[in-house]
Amino acid sequence: MIFLGYFLFFFCWLARVMSSYPIWWSLAVSHQYSSLGSQPILCSSIPGLVPKQLRFCRNYVEIMPSVAEGVKIGIQECQHQFRGRRWNCTTINDSLAIFGPVLDKGHIQLQSKLFNPPKTVRIYKATRESAFVHAIASAGVAFAVTRACADGSATICGCDTRRKDLPDEGWKWGGCSEDVEFGSMVSREFADARENRPDARSAMNRHNNEAGRVSITDHMYLKCKCHGLSGSCEVKTCWWSQPDFRVIGDYMKDKYDSASEMVVEKHRESRGWVETLRPRYTFFKPPTETDLVYYETSPNFCEPNSETGSFGTRDRICNLTSHGIDGCDLLCCGRGHNTRTEKRKEKCHCIFHWCCYVSCQECTRVYDVHTCK
Structure with a gap:
């Protein structure tokens, strides 16, 4: 099961229990869930969490609303980046596969009081689209948790006090440097908890999740504020800040366009058969930790097809004057x-x-x- 599904499952269940909101991301921005830290029993009541996720939820339940907010901004950014393409990050309300079947391969039967009768969720494909979704959602979680720590809405974390090299002349450290390492840890520990299988899909998901998180770290920048008479900027105080999330979205979209196609290799280890990924084309530069990887071809998304995860393009608004993909x-x-x-x-x-x-x-x-x- 892909980690996005479990983010959705967690908050969809919680919203049904605690409020009447019909869609899960309404909880992500609601202040009524700020008291989750006083209700640790909720974590053990969530069906489907693996032990590592359950322990994480209990230890960090206060920041789980920020996790939901991170997935939300990841969805919004995905829909912005693909707004003019055949696949436009369409979401399905009340479905575990929030981006439709395009994300994984296989059928998963959910036995839960959420669905009566139980609903079969089809999820499919290890494609470029799936790579982008994992990366942008993982980045969104790291981003939202980091921001919550810096603005004080989460009390179990705070400013980053590690990044304080000797400053250049004319400025000094001040403000609140955002602790992106903590935000990335939250994303890594919860999102990657299920990606521990020795198969190719887990290897792909782990790589793309980390690529999303690294994009946040690589785009941190020094933000400064001037002090002095009449704005003379005699002294500046500076701190490390995350960029606007649109910067991350644009960057990951470039990585989507240049994603590396891989092939699956099987080999035996002491724990049994293990699947790994290697580049399909050896004459290209091998992917780095910042690149996206995939190993299955995307459908053309022209017609609705539940087996390929395509919603089709019928009734989509198109640009009559454009010669591009949005035309x-x-x-x-x-x-x-x-x-x-x-x-x-x-x-x-x-x-x-x-x-x-x-x-x-x-x-x-x-x-x-x-x-x-």
């Missing part, structure tokens, strides 16, 4: 498109009045909307 020719897979008109109310004829406000009229404008057949 009606490519996005609609040659099936053609429909056109309809929509009326939208917008502000218009805005005038600035001295001093100091803007007045606008409301206009109705007609737009052509193109959708795939």
Whole structure:
């Protein structure tokens, strides 16, 4: 089972028990769950956690809402990066496979009070898309937990006091350096807990999870604040900060485009047969810890297919003037498109009045909307 499924399973169950919200990520940003640390019994009540995850939940239950927030921002960033592609990170409400069947291979039967009757969740494929999802969600968890530690919303962690080399002349250490090592540890310990099988998929997932976390560490930067008369910046205090998460999303999207195709090799060790990955093409540079890896070919995502995890592109909005993947020719897979008109109310004829406000009229404008057949 992929770690994203268990993040979803944890918070979907918790939301059903504690509130009436229909989708799991509503809990991630709700203040009513800030008291989770006083309810450790919840961890043992969650079905499906492996012992390592259960111990982690009990030890760090206070930051579990930040874990949910991290998965949420990972989903949002994935949907932004793929918004104009055939596969656009579509999520399924109340389903364990939150990105659809595209993520793993096999069928998993869930026997849980959540599903009546039990629901079979189809998850499939070790593709580029799966590699990106693992990386961006793992990065999102590390990012959200690190930020929660720095802003004080989590009391079991705080600022990073290790990163304090001798500063250059004209500035000194100050503020709260974000402890990305702790955030990465949380992501690694919980997310990778199930990736301990000696098979290729676990090896792929572990690699891509770590690639996402490393992307956060590699993009930390020195953020400074000036002090002095009239903003003269005679002295600066500086601290290590994470970048905007969009920077991470853009970076991981580049890694998706250049992901390394691997092949599976089997060999015997003392513990039995073990699967490992090696690059398919030896004349290319082997992947580093920052690169994404995959070993199965992606479907074209043109038609709905539960076996491949494709939702198809029918009724998707396309760009009639674009020659790229978001254009009606490519996005609609040659099936053609429909056109309809929509009326939208917008502000218009805005005038600035001295001093100091803007007045606008409301206009109705007609737009052509193109959708795939």
